[in-house]
Amino acid sequence: MSPVRRDIPGGDVVTEMLGKAKFWEPAEQGKVRCGLCPHSCLVPAGKTGICRVRENRGGTLYALNYNLATSLALDPVEKKPLYHVHPGGYLLSAGTFGCNFRCRFCQNWQISQDRPRTVAITAGELVESALAQRKRYPALVGMAYTYNEPTVWIEFVLEAAARAKEEGLVNALVTNGYISRPALREVLQSVDALNIDVKAWNEDFYRRLTGGRLKPVLETVEESLKHAWVEVTYLVIPGENDSQEEVAALARHLASLSPSVPVHLSRFFPNYRMGGEPTPLETLERLRDVCREHLHHVYIGNAARPGYADTPCPECGTTLLKRDGLALERAFLTPDGDCPECGRPLEMLGQVWL
Ligand code: SF4
Structure with a gap:
């Protein structure tokens, strides 16, 4: 992840910015119990929780990490990925450091597991920056809290999202879904869209390779769907979570919640503490076909091949949205957002920007 740009208002390089945390309570002998995520850490005085950013x-x-950012960029919604949220639009995307998972295959480990350089920025300054940029780029539709795990930046995210919502901006969260119910409830008051990583259909995978658990993540997906637009990313790691049976079980589960949940099967490349080979394209295509038996919208990501990122009509197969990599190239929808051939409406939040 590239370091944050320096033209953020108040953007001096700083190393610490304390903010009183939310979602905790005092415990015995000077300890505190954090209630932000399902780890529920009991934190002794002078120590941090598992995420190493709450002390x-x-x-x-x-x-x-309260008012600190490591990364800030204007990204296409397709990069999150959120293919059904203002397709072709842009999100001012911000992240800090820290994570409540320890994924051995982390693609952003420099900011999730390490302590990188940061700059100071308040939630108000971030939203002001978005509003200023929206004057030049009308396709800037909102904010994304992303790059590292936004749950462990909750105080900042809640402030920024509430302020952005007042200004009519969309708020999107790119998350591992490992968040307590009270915190999620508060987040969902301002957040319109989430991309949630489901890393496997397998508690053993979660325990061995992430340090978390699957069940709370699935509960986050289910609860979020009641209040916001949700897309799911599944990183396919050869030999670890590429079983056809498991992926089919996940697809059936999601379909039971809503068959319209878009799923992004993402190609694995060796990173951080996990070696091996990149996911074969044939595996991704096979799993995409398995998912399509249950779900309307299934994509292959992290692999630039024609058609992988296009949106076909689930009813008649007509291409509705054509993408080239992360760029929306053409839209073939009617002005009402329907398929031009069969008239089926495309499920999405917002409008197409081209
Ligand atoms: S956010 Fe999660 S990992 Fe961090 S201190 Fe709280 S309970 Fe522990």
Whole structure:
């Protein structure tokens, strides 16, 4: 991830910005119990929780990354990926550092597991920056909290999302879904769209390779679907989570919640602490076909091949949205957002920007 640009208002390089944390309570002997994610860490004085960014100082829990950013960029919605949220639009995307998972295959480990350089920025400054840029780029439709795990930046995210919502901007969260129910409930008051990583259909995978659990993630998907637009990313790692039976079980589960949930099967490349070979394209195509038996919209990501990122009509197969890599190239929808051949409406949040 490239370092943050320097023209953010107030953007001096700083190393620490304490903010009093939300979602915790005092416990015995000066400890505190964090309630932000399902780890529920009992944090002794002077220590941090598993995420290493929430620290007990004198019996009070603080967020160490409160008004700090490591990355800020204007990204296409397709990069999140959120293919059905204002297709062709852009999101001012911000991230900090820290994560409540320890994925051995992390693609952003420099900011999730390490302590990179940061700049100071308040939630208000971030939203002001978006509003200023929207004057030049009308396709800037909102904000994304992304790059590292936004759950461990919750205080900043809640402030920024509430402010952005007041200004009519969309808020999107790119998350591992490992968040407590009270925190999720609060997030969903301002967040319109989520891309949630489901990393496997297998508790053993989660325990061995992420340090988390699958069940709370599935609960986040289910709860989020009641209030927001949800897309799911599944990174296919050869030999670890590429079983046809498991992927079919996940697809059936998602379909039972809503067959319109878009699923992005993402190609694995060796990174961080996991070697091996990139996912064969044949595996991705086979799993895409398996998912399509249950779900309307299934994509292959992280692999630039013609057609992988296009949106066909689930009813008649007509191409509705044509993409070249992360760019929306053409839209063939009617002005009402329907398929021009069979008239089926395309499920999406917002409008197409071309
Ligand atoms: S956010 Fe999760 S990992 Fe971090 S301190 Fe709280 S409970 Fe622990």
